[in-house]
Amino acid sequence: MAELPQLRLVTPPTADGSATRRPSTARRGMRPGRIVSVGGGKGGVGKSLVAASLGIELARRGCRVVLVDCDLGGANLHTSLGIDPPRRTLSEFVNHSVERIEEILVPTGIPNLSLVSGALDHLDAASPSHGQKMRLIRHLQSMEADFAILDLAAGTQKNTLDFFLLADHKVLVLAPEHSAVENAHRFVKAAFWRRLRAASSIFGVANLLDEFLDGGRFRGPAEVLDAIQGADEEAGRQLREQMAAFRPGLVVNQVRTPEDAELGPGVAAAWRRHFGIDMDVLGAVEYDDDVWRAARERRPLLLARSESRASRSLVRIASVIQELDALAETGR
Amino acid sequence: MKSLSEQSFYEILEIRRSATPEEVRRAYERARALFGPGSLASYTLLAPDEAEVLHLRIEEARSVLLDPQARATYDERLPAEGEWKGRPAAAFQTAKTPVAQDAQSPRTSWPAIPGVDFHPPEGTTWTGDLIRQAREARGLSILQVSERTKVQRSYIGNVEAERFDQLPRAVYLRGIVLSIASALRLDGEKVARSYMERATGAGAPAKGR
Numbered sequence: 101m102a103e104l105p106q107l108r109l110v111t112p113p114t115a116d117g118s119a120t121r122r123p124s125t126a127r128r129g130m131r132p133g134r135i136v137s138v139g140g141g142k143g144g145v146g147k148s149l150v151a152a153s154l155g156i157e158l159a160r161r162g163c164r165v166v167l168v169d170c171d172l173g174g175a176n177l178h179t180s181l182g183i184d185p186p187r188r189t190l191s192e193f194v195n196h197s198v199e200r201i202e203e204i205l206v207p208t209g210i211p212n213l214s215l216v217s218g219a220l221d222h223l224d225a226a227s228p229s230h231g232q233k234m235r236l237i238r239h240l241q242s243m244e245a246d247f248a249i250l251d252l253a254a255g256t257q258k259n260t261l262d263f264f265l266l267a268d269h270k271v272l273v274l275a276p277e278h279s280a281v282e283n284a285h286r287f288v289k290a291a292f293w294r295r296l297r298a299a300s301s302i303f304g305v306a307n308l309l310d311e312f313l314d315g316g317r318f319r320g321p322a323e324v325l326d327a328i329q330g331a332d333e334e335a336g337r338q339l340r341e342q343m344a345a346f347r348p349g350l351v352v353n354q355v356r357t358p359e360d361a362e363l364g365p366g367v368a369a370a371w372r373r374h375f376g377i378d379m380d381v382l383g384a385v386e387y388d389d390d391v392w393r394a395a396r397e398r399r400p401l402l403l404a405r406s407e408s409r410a411s412r413s414l415v416r417i418a419s420v421i422q423e424l425d426a427l428a429e430t431g432r
Numbered sequence: 433m434k435s436l437s438e439q440s441f442y443e444i445l446e447i448r449r450s451a452t453p454e455e456v457r458r459a460y461e462r463a464r465a466l467f468g469p470g471s472l473a474s475y476t477l478l479a480p481d482e483a484e485v486l487h488l489r490i491e492e493a494r495s496v497l498l499d500p501q502a503r504a505t506y507d508e509r510l511p512a513e514g515e516w517k518g519r520p521a522a523a524f525q526t527a528k529t530p531v532a533q534d535a536q537s538p539r540t541s542w543p544a545i546p547g548v549d550f551h552p553p554e555g556t557t558w559t560g561d562l563i564r565q566a567r568e569a570r571g572l573s574i575l576q577v578s579e580r581t582k583v584q585r586s587y588i589g590n591v592e593a594e595r596f597d598q599l600p601r602a603v604y605l606r607g608i609v610l611s612i613a614s615a616l617r618l619d620g621e622k623v624a625r626s627y628m629e630r631a632t633g634a635g636a637p638a639k640g641r
Binding site: 278 | 466476477478603607
């Protein structure tokens with residue numbers, strides 16, 4: 101199946117505690133870069149704000165960060181960063197005008213932070229072919245940076261799901277409103293099935309999965325995994341191991357009340373309870389007029405209003421991501 | 433994972449068979465808040481017919497488990513598999529290492545905590561120092577509590593030392609205290625209420641709204 105390379109298999113830590121890393125970086129003898137994807141299904145919930153803020157904060161802490169605008173049809177991450185639409189964009193990479201993704205990095209004026217703009221001039225480039233997408237993914241995974249942060253488009257388009265799935269940190273942004281929650285649920289379901297399908301092909305149980313799904317008698321992921329394991333113990337076990345790494349991290353934006361702040365844990369509990377899928381609650385961002393004030397000034401929130409409540413929430417989320425990394429690193 | 437109709441009332445409410453009526457009531461409120469009509473968190477998560485079954489089961493669970501006679505009859509006929517074996521829903525943050533976990537292993541709750549029980553008299557004011565004493569009585573380090581609760585170590589230290597200015601706002605602080613207290617097998621609600629009175633009384637940035 102042609103879709104496979106995007107799926108980074110999870111390797112349990114070896115006896116000496118070291119997990120298998122991407123070979124390119126292992127050879128260079130450095131810590132591999134982490135990919136953070138920021139998605140959420142619905143537009144306007146604050147994906148770009150979260151992506152830009154995480155980028156700025158991690159860069160301020162001395163990490164080399166590349167922000168990648170993966171909203172190929174409606175790229176505007178540069179605006180969140182307060183810079184003009186860059187001349188160099190993913191167009192050049194997608195059209196093979198440049199060899200390496202590093203060649204289209206544009207500086208952001210913030211030390212350690214650069215941007216790959218998704219603003220595309222050609223309409224057809226907004227939906228790259230499979231080959232173009234896979235090349236982009238390969239380059240993202242081997243980029244020389246501590247963090248690549250992908251700002252995803254709204255919706256559940258295949259490319260968007262794939263960019264979400266390839267990340268080490270799958271950040272899901274939602275707001276305390278019904279349409280945002282609905283889209284977040286839809287997004288997670290779509291992403292989960294896409295990953296399960298790809299993993300099933302690897303372990304040779306794709307037919308089994310189709311058979312079960314066509315039967316239509318399954319309620320959710322946990323039941324399907326049970327059924328596959330019942331039919332093929334070894335494949336089912338490996339599939340489970342892979343799917344355990346499907347672990348979105350929730351960020352609830354625009355929190356106005358204590359009840360709003362409970363939405364993250366609530367959504368995580370509902371998913372665990374009903375589908376057996378674990379999520380991390382990365383944090384909540386308080387509703388804050390400073391967010392639009394900074395946007396109106398065309399300056400990044402963290403720089404324009406560093407003491408605002410929203411800024412402080414976002415800084416904490418950056419800490420949580422680093423803590424999760426530290427945990428993964430020690431193989432706990 | 434059992435289907436809704438196969439789950440016992442205990443599994444539906446995610447409580448142990450030994451749960452007290454008060455625990456049943458609280459679990460019912462929690463389940464209703466999470467899955468009841470109008471819940472935001474689970475909006476469109478379940479298919480409408482499934483959601484309806486779940487609402488019914490939650491109501492049924494409450495009425496049976498809160499009626500001592502009905503509960504006794506129900507318990508008598510309930511097979512051992514009806515025991516809920518899940519882990520409690522994390523109160524603050526469910527963050528865990530994102531690397532592969534052994535999904536095979538049963539979802540056990542926290543391991544039993546060694547050490548002595550810690551029961552201060554009713555109406556005790558829960559100061560940071562008392563929380564520290566409770567933790568030490570349990571023989572737990574701050575690191576261990578942090579691992580159980582996923583609350584940052586510095587926050588636990590700041591809670592114990594009552595450095596309110598270095599703690600997050602009330603909304604979050606309450607969740608943190610609740611998590612810590614639960615991990616110490618204390619009555620989280622009671623501890624959080626008492627502690628928050630002190631925290632918000634102190635003025636600090638820990639103001640609710």
